[in-house]
Amino acid sequence: MTGSPLIEVEDLRIDLNHGSSRVAAVEGVSFRIDRGETFGLVGESGCGKSITALALIGLLRPPLSISGGTIRFDGREIQSLSAARQRALRGNRIAMIFQEPMTALNPVSPVGRQIAEMFVLHKGKSWREADQLAVEALASVRVPAPERRVKDYPHQLSGGMRQRVMIAIALACGPDLLIADEPTTALDVTVQAEIIELMRNLCAERGTAVLMISHDLGLVANVCRRVAVMYAGRIVEERGSADIFRAPSHPYTQGLVNSLPRLGSRAALGRTRLTEIAGVVPAITDFPAGCRFNPRCAHATEICRTAAPETTWLGAGGLVRCHHHA
Amino acid sequence: MHEPQNMPGEDRAGKGRPGDDVILSVEDLAVHFPVGGSLLGRGRRLLRAVDGVDLELKRGECLGLVGESGSGKSTVALSLLGLLTPTRGRIVLDGQVVTSGPSGDRKALARIVQMVFQDPYASLNPRQTVRRTLEDPLRVHGVTAASEIEDRVATMLRHVGLRPEQSGRYPHEFSGGQRQRIGIARALILNPKIVICDEPVSALDVSIRAQIINLLLELKETLGLSYIMISHDLGVVEHMSDRVAVMYLGRIVEAGHWREIFERPAHPYTQTLIAAIPDPLRRAPLATTGGDLPNPLNPPSGCAFSPRCRYAEAVCRREPGPSLETRADGHAVRCWRADEIAGQAERGLALTEGGHL
Numbered sequence: 001m002t003g004s005p006l007i008e009v010e011d012l013r014i015d016l017n018h019g020s021s022r023v024a025a026v027e028g029v030s031f032r033i034d035r036g037e038t039f040g041l042v043g044e045s046g047c048g049k050s051i052t053a054l055a056l057i058g059l060l061r062p063p064l065s066i067s068g069g070t071i072r073f074d075g076r077e078i079q080s081l082s083a084a085r086q087r088a089l090r091g092n093r094i095a096m097i098f099q100e101p102m103t104a105l106n107p108v109s110p111v112g113r114q115i116a117e118m119f120v121l122h123k124g125k126s127w128r129e130a131d132q133l134a135v136e137a138l139a140s141v142r143v144p145a146p147e148r149r150v151k152d153y154p155h156q157l158s159g160g161m162r163q164r165v166m167i168a169i170a171l172a173c174g175p176d177l178l179i180a181d182e183p184t185t186a187l188d189v190t191v192q193a194e195i196i197e198l199m200r201n202l203c204a205e206r207g208t209a210v211l212m213i214s215h216d217l218g219l220v221a222n223v224c225r226r227v228a229v230m231y232a233g234r235i236v237e238e239r240g241s242a243d244i245f246r247a248p249s250h251p252y253t254q255g256l257v258n259s260l261p262r263l264g265s266r267a268a269l270g271r272t273r274l275t276e277i278a279g280v281v282p283a284i285t286d287f288p289a290g291c292r293f294n295p296r297c298a299h300a301t302e303i304c305r306t307a308a309p310e311t312t313w314l315g316a317g318g319l320v321r322c323h324h325h326a
Numbered sequence: 327m328h329e330p331q332n333m334p335g336e337d338r339a340g341k342g343r344p345g346d347d348v349i350l351s352v353e354d355l356a357v358h359f360p361v362g363g364s365l366l367g368r369g370r371r372l373l374r375a376v377d378g379v380d381l382e383l384k385r386g387e388c389l390g391l392v393g394e395s396g397s398g399k400s401t402v403a404l405s406l407l408g409l410l411t412p413t414r415g416r417i418v419l420d421g422q423v424v425t426s427g428p429s430g431d432r433k434a435l436a437r438i439v440q441m442v443f444q445d446p447y448a449s450l451n452p453r454q455t456v457r458r459t460l461e462d463p464l465r466v467h468g469v470t471a472a473s474e475i476e477d478r479v480a481t482m483l484r485h486v487g488l489r490p491e492q493s494g495r496y497p498h499e500f501s502g503g504q505r506q507r508i509g510i511a512r513a514l515i516l517n518p519k520i521v522i523c524d525e526p527v528s529a530l531d532v533s534i535r536a537q538i539i540n541l542l543l544e545l546k547e548t549l550g551l552s553y554i555m556i557s558h559d560l561g562v563v564e565h566m567s568d569r570v571a572v573m574y575l576g577r578i579v580e581a582g583h584w585r586e587i588f589e590r591p592a593h594p595y596t597q598t599l600i601a602a603i604p605d606p607l608r609r610a611p612l613a614t615t616g617g618d619l620p621n622p623l624n625p626p627s628g629c630a631f632s633p634r635c636r637y638a639e640a641v642c643r644r645e646p647g648p649s650l651e652t653r654a655d656g657h658a659v660r661c662w663r664a665d666e667i668a669g670q671a672e673r674g675l676a677l678t679e680g681g682h683l
Contacts, residue, residue: 044531158618188394188619189558193602193612200611215532222604222612245606252533259536261565263603267589271565274536280501281531296533 005032006074006176006209007056013068014051014060016284025064025284026052026233035176036207040220040241042256043230044281049213052230053179056211057094058086074176092122095170099182101162105154111165112138112150118172137168141198160191164198171202178203181213196223217256221245226317229253232282232292234308239318249320251297252277291323299324349519349552350383350406350439355415357401361623373623375401377576379415380650383520388546388553390567390584392560392599396619397573399556403522406554408435420519437467440513442542444525446505450497456483456508457493460515467516478515485549486511487541503534510541514549522554527562539566560603564588572596575622575630578650582657592659592668594635629662637667 014026026048033039041049054060056071058078071078073094078086090096098104106114115137116130125133131150138146141164154162163183170178180199184192200223203210214220220227221241228238229252237250248254255277279296282288288295294304301324309321356377363370376398383389391399404410406417408424408431417425419438424431443449450459460479469475480490486507497505506526513521523542527535543566546553557563563570564584571581572595580593591597601613615634620626626633628643635642641662642648652658661667 044533160618189560189602190394190598190615191618193604194614196604197611197614216604217532218606219604221606222608222610242607256532259533261539261561262606263561263564263588263600265561266564267585274540274565276536276540277533280503281533 004075005072006035006037007211008032008072009052009056009069010072011069012052012055012066012071014048014055015065015067017063017065022067023285023287024067024233026055029069029230029233029235031228031235031238033177033209033211036204036209037226038203038210038212038224040212040214040224040227041230042214042217042220042227044215046232046281046284047230048233049230050181053096053181053211053213056179057090057096059090088122091118091170091175092173093175094177094179095173095175096179096181097163097166097170097183099185101159101166101186102154104166105162107154110151110153111157112152115150115165115168115172118169122173133172134168137172138165140171140202141165141168143168159187160194163187163191163195167195167199167202171206171208174206175208177209177211179211179213182215183212184219185214185216192219199223217245218260218262229256232287233284234292234321236293236322237318237320239314240316243316243318247326249314249318249325250293250322251299251324252293254326255296291321293322347384348382349385349420350381350554351416351418352379352381352402352406353416353418355379355381355402355405355417356413357398357405357410358413371623374576374625375622376405376412379573379576379578381571381578381581383552383554384568385519385552386546386550387568388555388566390563390570391554391556391573392558392563392570393573394558394619396575396622398576399573400524401576402573403441403524403554403556406439406520406522407441408432408439433467436463436518437516438518439520439522440516440518441522441524442506442509442513442526445529446502446509447497447529449509450505450512452497455494455496456488456500456511459508459512460493463512463515482511482515485514485545487537501534502530503537506530506538507541510538510545514545514551517549518551520552520554522556524556525558526555528557528559535562542566560588560600572599575620575625577630577660578658579631579660580658581650582655586655586657590657590668592657592664593631593661594637594667595631598634629660637663637670639663 010030012026012029013024015022016025029052043049051064055066060066066079112131112134115134119125119130119133120127134150135146138149143149143161143164184195212220212224224241227241227244228235231252237253244253245257248257258275259277261274277296290306291304291309294300303323309323312320312325314320357375359373359375360370361373379402393399405412412425416423424435457479460482461475464475464478479493483490483493488507527538530538555563555566567584570584570587571578574595580596591600598613598615604612620633627645629647632638632642648660648662650658650660
């Protein structure tokens with residue numbers, strides 16, 4: 001199956017246009033996701049992970065635009081498709097769930113209708129058939145009493161229930177790829193666990209590939225087989241998820257892994273001062289030259305300030321972009 | 327049912343002075359909100375946001391308060407700050423019964439308890455310079471000499487890792503982490519004894535969180551502060567807390583030394599919370615509880631956790647629910663079957679460990 005990836009992103013560049021000036025919000029981003037695979041994109045706010053996802057489903061709007069590279073879905077280049085063809089792909093073969101289910105759902109439409117719409121738009125069902133399928137879809141995401149719940153409006157549901165509805169909508173047409181952008185950030189940990197397990201099980205059953213986007217490296221490593229870490233618009237490291245936690249190679253990844261108190265570490269090692277990553281996340285308009293992490297990096301030397309690091313291949317398909325990688 | 331009440335002042339001399347090392351004690355705190363109903367109160371229901379909470383904070387200690395949204399942690403915090411009038415119960419702050427005084431005592435209270443808020447983007451006034459934000463509390467509390475104000479503002483800025491020269495700037499000129507430092511400086515400018523940290527890092531970029539956690543722990547030592555640390559991030563709570571209290575639906579279900587809570591959690595809810603944290607080194611399923619937090623207007627009978635608890639039996643659904651039992655080692659648990667469950671868990675652990683060998 002490695003011969004034909006489901007989605008292949010090559011050298012993607014996304015510009016932020018402001019008047020006549022352009023700055024690259026995302027640059028040189030490449031990755032591939034195989035059918036049924038789980039892949040995570042991790043980074044802080046502003047690193048470009050969410051706009052990369054929007055580019056995949058053709059939803060970038062001005063002032064953002066794709067200015068370089070290719071995105072191939074199932075062998076076809078997405079940018080070359082007409083708006084109508086892109087629309088037919090969205091929701092049908094590529095689906096997306098968002099962080100805040102309250103704003104992503106239509107507040108004036110019953111949730112059952114919002115699910116049924118998918119079957120009408122993409123599968124040519126009648127509304128009567130679609131309404132029935134919506135009940136089944138709601139049952140599949142384990143919403144209790146689905147035949148009554150379809151009539152509820154989003155505000156009548158709890159945050160966890162709303163996110164279940166989002167998943168029901170996303171998976172309604174049996175997509176090949178589910179993009180989940182911070183799907184549980186707005187939820188409590190126990191509800192997060194429910195939603196993650198639901199997503200994991202449904203996608204595994206149906207062979208749906210998952211692109212999970214999050215700031216939470218621990219969560220992504222738990223859910224995904226491979227993880228790419230983004231910093232300031234570039235992928236700085238891509239590894240198998242266990243490797244990235246056991247032996248992070250890029251100083252930024254090392255910082256992320258070591259800077260957060262992990263459950264059990266105090267009991268094992270005592271309370272040690274957390275390793276700080278100095279400085280702040282740079283603004284898009286202010287990305288430093290050379291390696292973009294260099295002003296915050298303890299290992300930075302002259303070359304880091306002048307030249308962007310090339311890709312270094314590590315074992316097991318991993319890669320890192322750092323002049324002084326571990 | 328319970329009317330908001332002010333306890334008589336003579337209570338002040340009563341048992342309001344426990345051991346001198348206790349800086350805050352909360353006894354049987356309850357905050358109920360009337361919800362809905364007609365103008366005359368017919369059909370009105372009572373939301374018991376906090377219902378019988380006992381807490382004790384020692385000098386120099388950090389008490390972690392954890393629980394899901396809706397568990398009542400923030401309501402407890404607002405009561406301690408005097409921003410909510412408790413329905414019943416007593417709060418003794420530094421030897422003074424604060425629940426008995428007139429509401430005008432907010433000022434006195436503010437000199438003892440302060441709060442660091444979650445979102446440093448929403449909790450700073452965008453039209454005020456940092457200097458103004460830090461000066462105002464001093465003026466309100468009677469510091470008038472310009473030189474003293476300037477000194478205290480400069481000292482506090484240095485304490486939180488900012489430069490006094492930056493005091494003329496506005497919040498938008500600072501990054502998220504720096505803004506949270508300003509929020510911390512504002513909380514500390516009156517030299518309070520207790521600081522309530524309500525999710526102090528969850529709105530910050532991941533790479534910035536360690537800076538703020540380290541800063542809070544340093545300030546606690548250098549300024550001799552006591553903290554109540556409210557967070558849903560158990561990793562952060564474990565790192566910072568000396569003792570931990572776990573809340574569920576307005577009540578404390580487990581409390582004890584941090585090591586006890588994290589290594590030998592006794593309440594099924596605490597066990598679930600800990601097991602729900604994704605382990606980055608294992609792609610294992612997360613523990614689930616089956617369902618959301620119940621509606622606090624219509625709480626389950628018996629133990630409030632019983633509908634989500636995998637150990638629940640008929641006895642757990644019977645009224646009255648379990649009470650918080652404190653064991654000899656100070657570990658308190660509100661569960662009928664805690665001992666049985668501990669036994670089962672140990673056997674289970676022995677089995678899985680055996681299975682791996």
